[in-house]
Amino acid sequence: MRLSRYFLPVLKETPSEAQIVSHRYMLRAGMIKQAAAGIYSWLPLGFRVLKNIERIVHEEQQRAGHIPMLMPTLQSADLWRESGRYDDYGEEMLRITDRHGRDMLYGPTNEELITDIFRSHVGSYKDLPLTLYHIQWKFRDEIRPRFGVMRGREFYMKDGYNFDVDQASAIHAYNRHMVSYLRTYERMGLQAIPMRADSGPIGGEDTHEFLVLADTGESEVFYDSAITDLKMGDRAVDYDNWDDCAAIVREWTAPYARTDETHDAAVFAEVPQERQRRSRGIEVGQIFYFGTKYSEAMGARVVNDKGERVPVHMGSHGIGVSRLVGAIIEASHDDKGIIWPEGVTPFHCGIVNLRQGDEAADAACEALYASLKALGLEPLYDDRDERAGGKFATMDLIGLPWRITVGPRGLKNGVVELTSRRSGVSEEMTPEMAVERIAEVYAHHHRAAHAQPMPQRAFHTWI
Template sequence: MRLSRYFLPVLKENPSEAQIVSHRYMLRAGMIKQSAAGIYSWLPLGFKVLKKIETIVHEEQMRAGHIPMLMPTLQSVDLWKESGRYDDYGQEMLRISDRHGRDMLYGPTNEELITDIFRSHVGSYKDLPLTLYHIQWKFRDEIRPRFGVMRGREFYMKDGYNFDLTKEDALHAYNRHLVSYLRSYERMGLQAIPMRADGGPIGGDYTHEFLVLADTGESEVFYDSAVTDLTFGDRAIDYDSVEQCQGVLEEFTSKYARTDETHDEALFNEVPEERRRVARGIEVGQIFYFGTKYSEALGANVQGPDGKQSPVHMGSHGIGVSRLLGAIIEASHDDKGIIWPEGVTPFHCGIVNLKQGDAEADAACESLYEALTAAGLEPLYDDRKERAGGKFATMDLIGLPWRITVGPRGLKNGVVELTSRRSGESEELSPEAAVQKIVEIYANHQTGRGF
């Protein structure tokens, strides 16, 4: 993409309404624009990152054997009354009526709707196990929406639901989701710590939240610092293996890590004092096992091997796709702007032409642009007739991981400058070598081209 042809309405000044880093930089980098309180339009740059995150979530869910689908944003209230949960959400639930006076709601979650789909089409244990998920817009009427996409009223979320014959099978689904989430977050450049949490209005005896440590987090967290040494890496996992998935869960949850809602001071004090940490965390996902709560209420039964009908065991599993974008920025930025991890960057590399209109510099930039594109990458070429300082400031603000700077002086020596946004280190390379290095870097990252 050539910047002269792209829609990137960057702001030079910090917006007064932005209280945290991610909100400030998303507005300044032209990623979002507020439409109403807690509701945003996603502008091209923000939309690209949102789709990169969504792609990773889809890929890891399908890798784990989960099946994508799509449910509507609007739901009838009848199912919610049938489950007995209609009043649990209170004023956070947006209730509306259609032109015929039928009561509707804008879905904050989908347990009732997915259970109705299941009970309408599945009647035998032979169709289990089954996990269905979708990524869809949700709405919760927060009393005080703030912090941009971190606590908005409208948000983009992956929610998945497993249906199993027994509790043991359902707990395997729980463990399988924990593994798939760990892999997803690491691909996004995040370390998300699974922490024992409270079930809230969704319910459930087993639940873990995934939190990213950040000063602006809304949750107070207590943890053993040893959990921050754990990485999922590129280990191969057989998602059908109960033992492997259980082993990962035990590895990542054996150290103390809890939110303030479930914090146990006595247990925390058993952690060696030098490893005890109290911090803030941003919730970016949660997994639940809630047994037969919804299947019993809504009559989601299957015939077992013994010929008897029994309610299925269920769980739900959510990832805040739009919230993740803010969490990544909170975890990865400096005073100049965003620093995107390679896995979710909107463009893989920036190209800065220091002397637009110079025949040699223009030709070198065009050649770099074509070579990177031919290699399957998306460069962003700043071809504007703008001063160099302004071009560098824009690149720093939008946070592309790598920048190639092209100028007449370097070209006389046959080199361009390749700069890492994260470290700030630069090296002079031939244009061909710079392209090859960028290609090799991204060969180690699974990145979709997105939109």
């Protein structure tokens, strides 16, 4: 993309309403524009990040054998009356009446809809296990929306639902989700720690929240520092293997890690003193096993191998996609702006032409731009007629992890400058070498590297 033809309304000054760093930078970098309290338009740059996060979520869900679909934002109140939540959910649910006087609602979540779909079409244990998910806008009428997209009223969320014939296989689904979530967050350059949580209005017996450590987090968290040393890395995971998944879950749940809701000072005291950590965290996901809570209320039953009709065991799982945009910024920024992890960056690298209009500089930039595009990478070429300082400031603010700086001075010696946004380190090298280096950096983040679904599959519905 050429910046001169893009829409990137950056702000030099911080809008007064923004209190926390992610909100400030999202506004200043031209990522969002507030439409109403807790409701935002996603401008082109923000939209690219949102879509990158969404893409990673999709890839990791499908890798784990989960099936994408899409349910509507508006729902009929009838199903919610059936589950009993029409009254339980309270003021946070946005209720709407259509022209015929029918009670509708803007969905805060989708357990009712998915259960209705399930009971209409699935009747036998032979159709299980089944995990369906979608990524869709939700609305929760927060009393006080704040912190930009971190606590909006309208938000983009992946929610998935697993259906299993009995508790044991439902627990495996739970474990499988924890593993896939760990991978998902790691690919975004985040460390999200699973912490034992309260179930809240969703209900359930077993649940973990995933928290990103950040000073501005809304939850107080207590953990054993051993957990932050854990990495999924490149390890091969067989999502069909109950023991493998359970082992990884044990690895991540053995060290103490809880939010203030479930914190137990006595248990925490058993963690060696030097490993006790107390911090703040941003919740970016949660997984639940809730047994037969909805299936019993709504009559979602299957016939098991003994010919008995039994309520299906369910779980649900959510990832706050729009919130993650803010959470990543909270976890990765400095005083100049955002520092995007390679996995989610809106553009793979920036090209800064220090002397727009200079024949050699223009030509070198065009060549770099073409080479990067040819490799399937998307550079952002700052070809505006701006001074160097302004271009650098913009690049630093919008946080592209890599920058190639091109100027007449370097070109005289046949070199350009490659700069890491994170470390600030600059190296001079030929343009060809810079392209090669960028390509290497992104080799692991390419879509192709993640598009392979699990090789062995137990899910009958998987393509």
